[in-house]
Amino acid sequence: MIYYLLLPIFSLLVLIIQTTVVDTLSFGKAGLEISLILVVYAGLHLSVIRGIALSLVIGFFLDCTTGIVPGFFMFSYVLISLISNTISHRVYARDAIFIIAFTFMCALLGKLLIVLMYKVLYGINVFSGILYVSFLQAAVTGLFAPVFFILFYRLEVFLNVWETRSPDRL
Amino acid sequence: MAAPKRPYTIIVALALVIISLITFSLINFGSSEKTGLLKKTVLEIAAPLEDAANSAFTSIGLAWERYVLLVGLERENRELNAKITSLMIEVNNYREMSIEYVRLRKLMDIEDDSKNSTVVARVVGRNRLSVFKTVLINKGTADGINIDFPVMGAEGVAGKVIETSWNVSKVLLLVDYNSHIDALIQRNRCRGVLQGSGKSGCELKYVQRSDDVRVGDVVISSGLAGVFPKGLVLGKVVEVDKKEAGLFQRIGVCPALDIARLEEVLVISTRMGDDR
Numbered sequence: 001m002i003y004y005l006l007l008p009i010f011s012l013l014v015l016i017i018q019t020t021v022v023d024t025l026s027f028g029k030a031g032l033e034i035s036l037i038l039v040v041y042a043g044l045h046l047s048v049i050r051g052i053a054l055s056l057v058i059g060f061f062l063d064c065t066t067g068i069v070p071g072f073f074m075f076s077y078v079l080i081s082l083i084s085n086t087i088s089h090r091v092y093a094r095d096a097i098f099i100i101a102f103t104f105m106c107a108l109l110g111k112l113l114i115v116l117m118y119k120v121l122y123g124i125n126v127f128s129g130i131l132y133v134s135f136l137q138a139a140v141t142g143l144f145a146p147v148f149f150i151l152f153y154r155l156e157v158f159l160n161v162w163e164t165r166s167p168d169r170l
Numbered sequence: 171m172a173a174p175k176r177p178y179t180i181i182v183a184l185a186l187v188i189i190s191l192i193t194f195s196l197i198n199f200g201s202s203e204k205t206g207l208l209k210k211t212v213l214e215i216a217a218p219l220e221d222a223a224n225s226a227f228t229s230i231g232l233a234w235e236r237y238v239l240l241v242g243l244e245r246e247n248r249e250l251n252a253k254i255t256s257l258m259i260e261v262n263n264y265r266e267m268s269i270e271y272v273r274l275r276k277l278m279d280i281e282d283d284s285k286n287s288t289v290v291a292r293v294v295g296r297n298r299l300s301v302f303k304t305v306l307i308n309k310g311t312a313d314g315i316n317i318d319f320p321v322m323g324a325e326g327v328a329g330k331v332i333e334t335s336w337n338v339s340k341v342l343l344l345v346d347y348n349s350h351i352d353a354l355i356q357r358n359r360c361r362g363v364l365q366g367s368g369k370s371g372c373e374l375k376y377v378q379r380s381d382d383v384r385v386g387d388v389v390i391s392s393g394l395a396g397v398f399p400k401g402l403v404l405g406k407v408v409e410v411d412k413k414e415a416g417l418f419q420r421i422g423v424c425p426a427l428d429i430a431r432l433e434e435v436l437v438i439s440t441r442m443g444d445d446r
Contacts, residue, residue: 016220074193124347
């Protein structure tokens with residue numbers, strides 16, 4: 001229960017760190033999508049419902065603050081979470097190389113969905129315009145993913161311990 | 171242990187996926203006319219937090235930038251003083267022309283259509299790395315701002331308001347792929363549609379190949395689409411390409427405003443739609 005209560009607060013925090021701290025440190029060149037890393041982590045390590053719930057919340061917050069097409073981030077993050085969850089049953093998801101490669105692929109998938117969305121909804125071809133930036137952003141996100149996986153894992157352990165102990169406190 | 175939970179898990183997971191699909195499909199029903207209560211609440215919570223975090227980090231970056239800038243300050247000061255003198259002469263000329271214009275309008279009995287009031291706002295949130303080019307400003311419906319109001323910077327048009335909550339609004343910048351503004355070339359009144367092309371540029375579309383467009387031409391709003399009043403500066407032509415086959419020429423436009431350094435904006439609370 002604590003997980004679902006903390007979900008909106010944690011998601012908002014991740015979003016704010018992403019749009020402020022990371023954005024400033026990257027000097028507007030190659031960004032790091034912490035929200036996407038979190039969604040991939042949730043897909044690989046959490047239960048399917050927890051993963052989708054987190055993707056929905058963080059996607060909704062992104063839609064509210066930076067999105068233009070309603071529900072786009074929600075949809076793409078849920079899709080990425082589901083793919084991650086499906087794959088997690090078949091691979092050893094703690095290997096750093098796998099995390100880097102898989103997060104990189106997911107980041108590219110997210111950008112591909114944007115290209116498809118523009119093409120289908122508005123008939124605009126944005127592929128060439130965002131190709132270089134997308135590739136760079138996906139590479140940076142992939143490279144930093146193992147570090148954030150460790151952070152998220154520690155947080156997950158902390159929350160689990162807290163959740164297990166909380167009935168004793170009452 | 172996991173077996174009894176399986177149908178429940180599948181149902182809940184499916185329900186959540188359906189929620190995301192429904193929200194995504196809402197765009198086809200034109201439901202984005204008004205900002206929902208939940209969205210408004212998120213905007214109200216997120217914007218002040220982003221503002222606080224942004225202020226702290228930006229001030230650290232600015233401190234270093236300002237220190238570096240001090241190096242060429244004396245030379246720049248002399249150049250700017252010279253520029254001010256020439257601009258003062260230019261302003262005086264324009265003032266004379268303006269007085270003459272008002273006098274002539276009175277003579278011709280033409281009604282003044284510049285009844286726009288403005289609201290000054292500050293940029294409190296942005297995501298420079300997102301494909302979607304939007305910023306959050308710290309004024310909303312409480313200050314009289316509504317959807318489709320034009321947003322200006324010091325040098326020209328920044329974009330238009332696409333979502334509003336009580337004290338925060340989301341602005342679609344003119345460099346976004348979704349931004350389309352009916353525009354004119356100031357010099358010869360050639361018409362086109364200015365569309366954002368991501369990053370920091372725009373493209374003037376649907377200008378006929380026979381039209382005379384040159385690098386350096388100023389692009390202004392035509393006032394036809396009902397959002398932007400006529401004559402607002404949009405940008406400058408930086409590239410003209412007639413080599414591609416087709417009816418139209420390819421025109422690259424650099425926005426008048428430095429989008430990356432946008433800090434304060436002016437929201438024009440015009441109601442052009444009412445006049446239509």
